[in-house]
Amino acid sequence: MMSNSSGDFCKCVDTAHEMLTAQHHEIDKSFQHSLTRLDQRIMKNPLFRRLQYNISKEALNMIFNRLEKFDDDGKCDCSLRTTHGLPCSCEVDGYRKSGEPIPLKAIHRHWKILTSKNTSKREEDDTELCPTPLIDEFWRVFNGTNNEGKRILMDKLREVNFINHSLVNIVLDFF
Secondary structure, three states, X not given: OOEEOOEEHHHHHHHHHHHHXXXXXXXXXXXXXXXXXXXXXXXXXXXXXXXOOOOOHHHHHHHHHHHHHHHHHOOOOOHHHHHHOOOXXXXXXXXXXXXXXXOHHHOOHHHHOOOOOOOOOOOOOHHHHOOHHHHHHHHHHHHOOOHHHHHHHHHHHHHHHHHHHHHHHHHHHHO
16 A cells, blocks of 8 residues: 555545545536526626526626626727627627627637536537628627727728638648
């Protein structure tokens, strides 16, 4: 048996296993908390109707807090979209102006995982492969925002267009 003055190896492994099990239970508890307890301000806001209980509480709070800040100063740097895969304030403002709730497809899949179980088998449907809904959504947001928001969206579109041209060339070179 492996042992030293601190105890044997099996005891260390058992202790580590107990700690990891406790952490796993805390994570599961946190996920359940995201599913069952939401801020009343968010629950009452029709913009968040489709997102409630479908994305993490943290993501809902980030979107809501950024929107409140946007309402105060009217500025959006789109960093929430680029760094977290969540709709930025100018996007959410576009949904608000159109009277539509924020669609679930506007949220990166990372924020939709509300379980610690293995979700590596990703089920895709054909709608993810069709650009039409994204293009329609872009036009709706674009038409519902101010000139500064339109400039930002045009810059993002140029970035995507540049990236896509580069990717097309890579794919064509591959085949």
